[in-house]
Amino acid sequence: MNESTQTPQSTPAQAAPQPAATPKGQQRAVSDPREVAAMVMTRLQQAQARRDEAGKSFDDVVDIVRQLTRAYARQVLVIEQLRRRLKALEASAAANAPSSTTVQ
Secondary structure (H helix, E strand, O other): OOOOOOOOOOOHHHHOOOHHHOOOOOOOOOOOHHHHHHHHHHHHHHHHHHHHHHHHHHHHHHHHHHHHHHHHHHHHHHHHHHHHHHHHHHHHHHHHOOOOOOOO
């Protein structure tokens, strides 16, 4: 697997490969507990930030849906009022229309 290149005189911090030496896009094995802890904390912070961003986006979508629902409900009420008004006008026009039996 991953063989150590340490000599008896070297310490783990000295033997650990530098992140800049690793080509971009390739992963390297991490064995230093401090480095592992730092990486884990970084990933946790990234995950927390993504979760917060997703939560905010979800809240924004919920707010927009509520606004659209209210607007739709208002439009339905206006349509119903217009429908009733139209029926009343039609009934009034039918009552006031001259009869078709008049002779000219």
